Amino acid sequence: MDFVKSSKQKPRVLLVEDNPGDIRLTQEALKESEVEIILDVVSDGEQALDFLFKRNKFTDAIRPHIILLDLNLPKKNGIEVLKELKAHDSLKKIPVIVLTTSDADHDISKAYSFHANCYILKPVDFDDFAKVIRLIELFWFNTVQLPNE
Amino acid sequence: MSADLIPNKAFFDTYNEAVLIFSDKQQVIYINPAFTYLTGFGLQHPFEMQALSELLIPDTFEADGLFKNRAYLSFSKKDGALLKAKVSESDIVLSDQSKGKFYTFNLLPGLDVITGGERKFYELADASPAMIFLQDENEQAFYFNNSWLTYTGKTLKQQQNLLWKNLVHPDDIRILEDLAPTITRRKSYSFELRLKKSDGSYRNIFVISTPLLSEDRAFAGYMSSGLDITEVKEAQNQISQLSHALKQSTEELDQFTYVTSHDLQEPLRMITGYIQLIQKNIERGNLANLDEFMGFVLGGASRMQMLIADLLHLSRVTRKTAPFAAVNINDVIHVALSHLSKAVTAGKAEITCENMPTIMGDTYQLVSLFENLLENALKFRTLDTLSKITISAGQKDDKYIFQIKDNGIGIDYKFHKRIFAIFQRLHTQAEYEGTGIGLAVCKKIVERHGGEIWVESEPGKGSAFYFSIKNNS
Known part of the structure; x- marks a missing residue:
């Protein structure tokens, strides 16, 4: 049973992206999907961690089911976010989808090294x-089983 | 005439070492039979006496006492073969009470009589570009070839009387000392040291020394030949410096290409993506968000433009370098501020500047440096506060240290290093526009001027950017 059918919650995605154009494009791409996905957006690495750890101005944040993470971010970059996230007992269970423009081997290798x-x-x-966003949605919300926290 | 002047002539006649006596007029007045036996010269005929004086190799043999005590001498035998001997000189009072000079000749072991073949050796040695010298079994040097003498600017005689080690650079004496055990074992050895040239300069000489053996295979000294490798060494150093610089610049270029292609793609993606989105929405008859989407297209285009302009600037700063000249920093700041006049007015900034020194540098680069730092100070201002920027300079050791201090938003300590790397940004485009190239440019310029750049800052407490510039004047 996929997530959408098995859960009463709406699927939640945290988008970590500093480029407003990309944020808007992701929103537009998600509009094309059949199910309603709740998208939270933060625009740098520090905010991403604050959001996930429910710190500072994000004390009311709701834990996402998956994270879309850009690598090239102000303040803390994507790799640093991954490092902290994947070292945390509970947060490491949230699947992180790195979505970036970098095709450099060392970025790819580093991202996977940090899980x-x-x-x-x-x-x-x-x-x-839009197709990529659709595939992410199909795979992570209609195909795989996600952990219950 | 002459023989009568010799006291104890009968003794010298039977003496088994070759003896030669000069008069106070520096004429040969006596040679003993041993000398005739050794050299082939006799005094039966006055012309032979004359010939003897002339045949003694003029450069090495003068009756002026220069080879006092023990010295070495090479001269021609009557048959043309070269003779090599140790010569001892002493004064002698002649029968008429005039003062003469008395010489005895001891043939060198292993090198005693220079036959035709050995003569060829000396001719060859003198024609060789290598600096060749010979030492006897007591390490005393008795022969130096032309190349050596040309290098040191000494005559053979002067060189024979001067320990050649005196010409070695004081710091390199230990190189010879370290070789002592090898020399004692009479093995071949090689070394490299600085040797004083005739013009007083020191050059690097590489020397190989091989033991000489006498006919009965006994150790008879060393033959050494040296080459001036100063230029080779300099070329080597230059090559390794260049290859180091090349490696560094290749790495920088790799990094640069990677980051550049990534950052240039970003706005391009915006342009392409949003034009397609607009097209799609028009096809669907959905005209609601077209203005907003068009904004992203234009934003992408102008960002692309900004990136390209900044990249060109960076490339110009590193590529088009001018030779250093005296630059008055007061003028530099004046020009930089004139470029920023819009921002200065917009930020309602109050800029104070101490009197600045004149330093050696590249004017264009220094204007860029101040412009970038001042632009940042104006850009990252605390909202609703009057921007206060102070520029000051001081001196520490051999460096000038400049400071540009503002009362802006400040920078967290953990970013103090990262901000100087290319395309590293602490803010989103929405917060503060920028390409992340400015401080990378500053770092490059400061490094070219032999200095460093750093920041002291805390969030909310303003920033102070410092850079040092080597004082070359």
């Missing part, structure tokens, strides 16, 4: 971008 769950290149084309 990224998958690594996806941002397509240049909007249709391809």
